[in-house]
Amino acid sequence: MxxxxxxxxxxxxxxxxxxxxxxxxxxxxxxxxxxxxxxxxxxxxxxxxxxxxxxxxxxxxxxxxxxxxxxxxxxxxxxxxxxxxxxxxxxxxxxxxxxxxxxxxxxxxxxxxxxxxxxxxxxGNIPLGKGDDDGSLVDAVIKESRFPVEQRQIKWETVKEVLEKYKFIPFCHKDAMMANYPLVLAIEPRLLPYARANGFTMDHKYRNFVFRKMFEKPAISFEGRADEIVRNVKELSRLDHRMFLSRTVAAEICMEAKTNDQAYNALKRLDKEGFLRFELANVVETLIKTFANTRSVMSPSTFNVLKELFHDFPSNDPLVRHVLLLQVFVCETAASPMLPTIITMNSEPPAAWRAFVDKCQQRVESIGLPPIERRDLLDVLRSKFAPERFQGILMYGRLILGMSTKAMDELIREAAYTCLEVGCKGKMLRKIIELFPPVEDSLRRRVMEVYRLSVEDLPPWEDEDACVLYEAPLCQDFLIPRATMIERIQELTSTRAVASASESNEVQEQEESVAMQVDTQGATRSERAIESASDDDDDDDDDDLGHIGQDSLSTMIRKDESAPTRRSRRFYEFAMYTDGQGKLQYPADHQLVGKWIRTHYGVRSGVTAVFMLHSVINGNPVIIQPYLGYGETWNQENRVPITLKHFKLLARLGRAPPHLLFDEIEYGAEFYFSEEDYLAPDELNGTVIKHPKPKKRTSRIKIKMVPEYSVKSEASPTPTVAEDFAETSLSAVSSSSSRRPRRSAASTINYVVPDSDDEAIADDGDEVMHEVKVIAKKRKVESNLQKWIKHLTVLLKDEQRKYKERKKFVHASAAPGTKIRVPKNDFYKTLAAALTRLRKADKEKRQQLYGTDIPDEDYSSGDEDEYQERTSRPSKRRKVEAA
Known part of the structure; x- marks a missing residue:
């Protein structure tokens, strides 16, 4: 040194x-x-x-x-x-x-x-009075910006002198002027050159914040407000090419087309003069389309806004037309709660329905839509936000379009078919069947003919991308579609990979993305990272015009101003979310189609079995749990049976089986290869059948303590007591309500008849129980759990074979000398872990039946009808000693 x-x-x-x-x-x-x-x-x-x-x-x-x-x-x-x-x-x-x-x-x-x-x-002289400092002067410019020009006391020349002569600039990141200074430049863009001379650089991530304040609605409206906005936008964009109006702010201004008309007019002027970097008509069209998937389309307040936007920027897009028609029928239905709930297509419609249809027709004409056709009504009925009281839509088709009774039946049947694939339309399906009972049989046939799946219907297991993106049409997650979820997972994975690869450059990237870039020559790392942005400060961001949402300009300004400058270390965010702006993608009061199917058709129905199959493929726990009676007392009669077919389909797609399926298997679910094992042929074909009520099952063994007890001899060819005991012992153990006592407890049971001195009777009872146990050990019945273990083991071996083939192919296609790790799919890993759990449960149950001194035998492997006991092979050392 x-x-x-x-x-x-x-x-x-x-x-x-x-x-x-x-x-x-x-x-x-x-x-x-x-x-x-x-x-x-x-x-x-x-x-x-x-x-x-x-x-x-x-x-x-x-x-x-x-x-x-x-x-x-x-x-x-x-x-x-x-x-x-x-x-x-x-x-x-x-x-x-x-x-x-x-x-x-x-x-x-x-x-x-x-x-x-x-x-x-x-x-020179420095004023030190309260409110005389330069910071208070600049703050006053922001407060007076909402008033007309003639009412503003602080002139532009005064602010110019503060910046040019007295070198005003925020001097640290803690200063509140660090966030307010860009607003001053937004109000007076002519000050930007003087701010740059002092060392200030406008950060592009404050772009939307600045332009929102430019278009903010003033406290007092004045005539020259639109001209002032246009002049400021042009001046700021001319002085700094990185400051331009984005589509995000433009959409927010459009949402206030009725309440902030001067800002909306200024936006249209900028578009007409070609000053925007996008077409405003495309922004309006995209904005209207966003209402098709959010519950805000049901709000009456959005009708006037969409109507104004459609008048100024008409569009031929079918989705735009669909949104406007939803506004017509949904809002008008919500505004008419006193309409009749039951109608008949053949009789004369009541006056209330005629008035409703006339109001809807007036709305359609006021918007300027082309005449409504049959497919428009069908699209409205298909929507997730179609009202439960859809009779008005049918009445409109009858009175305005002149549809016949047959045409109305076909329309409602097609709408019911479509509702099967929309997860939140359970209430509408229930209402359709109440008003049109024949539709129930049509739905049953439709489900059994169209939606039944087999392993051959799925993509091949070699095509991994197709298997990942595959989604069954029924019981889909309507909150987050599978394709969107996969995209988010891939984006998150790629982001983590890039972050780990560029970990050495993390400090440098944070330094380049400071919230308010103030002369970045050698700033300290800790201070530079106070307001670090998530996006990098590069020229590629100039091409990002922003996304389009449904938030209004005033809402976003309040969010910007209320957001804290830094996150508190002891701030706890509670999960209290209310959809005040209607952004959720499902109606507020909805019913799941899958739950309604189980309630309406029952647990042992072909329709319910198909829905169960689709829910397992899509991994929708909201449907699987009620199908398996989750939370209820375990009873086979209350559950939709699970089959080996569920696991085969999941194996084809490489997806992890839900853990609820393994819970059912451990509880004692019956083994079925497919739904064909427990459904009648008529039920599989979609035919209506009436199932008899199941009778209560009674115990086959009743041991009564009587003075005389007869026991068959050992030479009897049919030992009824022993066989009955062996057949019912496993089912008794699987029941959670009445468990068999352990061997230690069973051995202490005394079968002596009360008030009897005959000790021979007690000895005979002990001999009977000993004989029962001996015969039960010799004859071992295959339980449902052992069947599941056996067939799932075969399925796991098949997955091992496919994994070896895939691993061999990947290694063969790779360059010599490279080591490639081939991961196992989710089905492989989940099934391997679950089988270990099931085998352990099977061993515990066998120990409860036959005692803890039984050998460790595996009954889950071998032939289908024969089970061979495996004994330990003697070691070579023992053979040598014996010789």
Whole structure:
């Protein structure tokens, strides 16, 4: 270290947060750090020229007159606003609340007096009264921007003098003016050149925030407001090419077309003059389309806005037409709650329905839509937000379109078919069947003919992309579609990969994305990362015109202003969300189609079996849980049977089976290969059949304690008691309500008849129980759990074979010498872990039946009808000893 030159030592000192320890390391370093030039450039190189004085005055022990002079001569920025804040803080006034540290009070009075004298030489007399500082003046510009021009007291020349002569600029990131300064430039874009001369750079991520304030609705409307907005937008965009109006802000302005008409007119003028970087008509069309998938389309307040936008920018897009028709029928139905609930298509419609149809027709004509056709009514009925009281739509088709009764029946039947694939249309299906009972049989036939799936209907397992994106048409997740979820997972995975690859450059990226870029020459890392942005400061962001949403301009301004400058360390966010703006993608009062199917058709129905199959493929737990009676007392009669076909379909797609399926297997679910094992042929064909009510099952064994107990001899060819005991023992154990006692408890049961002195009877009872156990051990019945284990094991072996083939193919196609890790799919890993769990449960149940001294035998493998006991093979050492 002693051999290093002064330039290298200076670079080392500049990288230290506190060079005090290095200065005490040697006499040379101590003398070197006493130099005013070294101290001045330490602050300039670490904190930049804009913030150098702020951080230097906070280290009062290092400050003296020479250091202050060197800082100013080396280019450290000094503004009158900074001097005013420093004097207020030193003399303990309440004008600088954002500085909580001693700051300039750590300096000696003589040094601070020298700093004041130098400041007076630069700026002359410095006003120190309350509200006379430059920061208060700039804040007043923001407050007066909402008033007409003639009522504003602060003129443009005054603000210009503050920036040009007195070098105004926020001096640290803690200053509240750091966020308000861009608003001043938005109000007066002509000040931007003077702000740049002081070292200020407008960050492009504040672009939307600035333009929102430009178009904000004033407190008092005046005639020249639209002209002022157009002039400011043009001027700011001319001075800085990175500041342009985005589609996001344009859509927010369009949402206030009725309430903030001057901003909307200014936006249309900018579009007409070709000043925007996009076509406003395309923005309006996209904005209207967004209402097709959100419940805000049911709000009556959006009708006037969409009507105004469609008048100014008409579109032939069918989705735009669909949204406007939803507004017509849905809003009018919600506004007419006293309409009759039951109608007949053959009789004369009541006067209330005629009035409803006339209002809908008037709305259609006021919007300017082309005449409504049959397919338009069908599209409205298909929508997730179609009203439950859809009779008005049918009446419109009858009175306006002149549809016959047969045509109406076909229309409602097609609508019911479509509702099967929309997960939240359970209430509408229920209402359709109440009004049109024949539709029930049509739905049953439709489901069994169209939606039954087999393994051959799925994509081949070699096509991994198709298997990942495949989604069964029924029981889909209407909150987040599978394709959208896969895209999000892929984006998250790619983001994490890029983050891990560029971990070494993380600090540099944060430095380039400071929230308010203020002369970035050598700013400290900790301060640069205070307002670090998520997007990089590059030229590619200029092409991003922003997304289009349904938020209004006023709503987004309130969000920007109410957002905290920094997140508190002890801030806890509670999960209390209310959809006040109607952005959720399903109606507020909805019923799941899958749950309604189970309730209406029953658990042992072909329709329910098909829905169960689709829900398992899509991995929809909201449907699977009620199908398996989740939360209820376990009873086979209340559950939709699970079959091996469910696992085969999941194996084809490589998806993890839900853990609820394995829970059912462990509880004692019956084994079926497919739904054909427990459904009648008529039910599979979609024919209506009446199922008899199941009779209550009674126990086949009733051991009564009577004085005389007859037992068949061992030579009897049909030991009824032993066989009955062996057949019913496994089913008794599987029932959670009546469990068989363990072997230790069973051995202590005494079968002595009460009030009897005959000890022979007790001996005979013990011999019977011993005989039962012996015969039960010799004849082992295959339980449902063992059947599941056996067939799932075969399925797992098939997955092992496919994995080996895929692994072999990947290694063969790779370059020689490269090591490629081939991951196992989710089905493989989940099934392997679940089989271990099921085998353990099977072993525990067998120990309960036959005692803990039974050998560790595996009954889950072998032939289908025969189970062979596996004994341990004697080791070679034992063979040698025996010889």
């Amino acid at each position: 002693d051999r290093l030159c002064d330039e290298v030592v200076q670079l080392i000192i500049n990288e230290l947060d506190d060079p005090t320890h290095l200065s005490l390391a040697s006499k040379r370093f101590y003398t070197f750090t006493q130099d005013p030039y070294v101290r001045a450039w330490y602050f300039i190189s670490r904190y930049g020229k804009i913030q150098a004085l702020y951080w230097a005055l906070g280290r009062g022990r290092l400050m003296n007159g020479k250091v202050i002079n060197t800082l100013l001569s080396s280019g450290a920025h000094l503004s009158r606003y900074f001097v005013q804040c420093a004097m207020h803080h030193y003399y303990r006034t309440a004008q600088v609340p954002f500085i909580k540290t001693p700051w300039v009070r750590s300096m000696d009075l003589a040094v601070f007096t020298h700093f004041q004298a130098v400041s007076v030489q630069h700026f």
